[in-house]
Amino acid sequence: MTTANTGAASNNSPSPIEDVVLALERLRARCPLTHCMTNEVVKDITANVLLAVGASPAMVEHAEEAQEFATMADALLVNLGTLDDVQMEAMRRAIPAYQRAGKPWVLDPVAVGALGVRTRFAREIIAHRPALIRGNASEIIGLCGRASRGRGADSGDSAEEALDAAGELTARTGAVVLVTGAVDYATDGARVRSCANGHALMTRVTGVGCAQGALAAAFAAVCEDRLEAALATAAVMAVAGEIAAARAAHPGSFRVALLDELSRIDGEILRQRARIA
Numbered sequence: 001m002t003t004a005n006t007g008a009a010s011n012n013s014p015s016p017i018e019d020v021v022l023a024l025e026r027l028r029a030r031c032p033l034t035h036c037m038t039n040e041v042v043k044d045i046t047a048n049v050l051l052a053v054g055a056s057p058a059m060v061e062h063a064e065e066a067q068e069f070a071t072m073a074d075a076l077l078v079n080l081g082t083l084d085d086v087q088m089e090a091m092r093r094a095i096p097a098y099q100r101a102g103k104p105w106v107l108d109p110v111a112v113g114a115l116g117v118r119t120r121f122a123r124e125i126i127a128h129r130p131a132l133i134r135g136n137a138s139e140i141i142g143l144c145g146r147a148s149r150g151r152g153a154d155s156g157d158s159a160e161e162a163l164d165a166a167g168e169l170t171a172r173t174g175a176v177v178l179v180t181g182a183v184d185y186a187t188d189g190a191r192v193r194s195c196a197n198g199h200a201l202m203t204r205v206t207g208v209g210c211a212q213g214a215l216a217a218a219f220a221a222v223c224e225d226r227l228e229a230a231l232a233t234a235a236v237m238a239v240a241g242e243i244a245a246a247r248a249a250h251p252g253s254f255r256v257a258l259l260d261e262l263s264r265i266d267g268e269i270l271r272q273r274a275r276i277a
């Protein structure tokens, strides 16, 4: 078992699972205030996922307040799901404010590669050095500027192609990239970690991935090593989803069970269930 609990970057951690357990303990101890600039569809599940795990959500939207909030919050999520001109303006003010404050921001490039405005906008804002980028395989391939085959989990885009694109994005932006899917992959360019938990029901409830982007921001606030933050994000969500699916077989009850399991998950459950490499 790892004994050091510094939160500092550890290039060759002997035990990724113990890093994940410590990251969760730190998140619960510090309860990071997580500023979510996210889409209209997922605000409710996003706030509830953060609360269930042990972080504190805040959806601050007005451009002036979003900039101001960088002095108060611990991390920012920028999710492009229902992007409009007003939100773009607010994001353009908030992101540099977080950068100036030395606080992490996370990009969730929803449907980037498929639609023009958000693709151009995502490529503009990644110049501001996100700590972490989380997306499904198509979105990571699209953000990188490569041709994707389709949309989301059913696109046929392979994890290998996405991981290759993730490596290029990491080199260009300095961000750790988390590619989610049946297996989640996290890379900082030098290291690759994977998490093979989860359940297909997670794709039948809207916003599980988007909420995971917010969780990534919360973990980035408490983990200096952003690869550790990405792996903790992947493992906590996927293990909770897997356990929830064992007792809730349909989307409505699964959504409730997922929140319950996110609040219940701990070191013992993670050590027993997480399939990480």
Ligand SMILES: Nc1ncnc2c1ncn2[C@@H]1O[C@H](COP(=O)(O)OP(=O)(O)OP(=O)(O)O)[C@@H](O)[C@H]1O
Pocket (backbone or CB within 6 Å): 110, 135, 136, 137, 152, 153, 180, 181, 182, 183, 184, 197, 198, 199, 200, 202, 203, 205, 206, 207, 208, 209, 210, 211, 212, 234, 237, 238, 241
């Ligand atoms: N086929 C699958 N089997 C197991 N787990 C999965 C599968 N597909 C996705 N997941 C899990 O679901 C979660 C969300 O990932 P996904 O790639 O579906 O995000 P997304 O496409 O951005 O979702 P959304 O846009 O609806 O929020 C992750 O924890 C991932 O591990």
Ligand SMILES: Cc1ncsc1CCO
Pocket (backbone or CB within 6 Å): 039, 041, 042, 081, 082, 110, 206, 207, 210
């Ligand atoms: C359904 C939907 N449309 C825009 S964002 C979103 C939530 C899942 O990404």
Ligand SMILES: [Mg+2]
Pocket (backbone or CB within 6 Å): 110, 135, 136, 209, 210
């Ligand atoms: Mg998504």
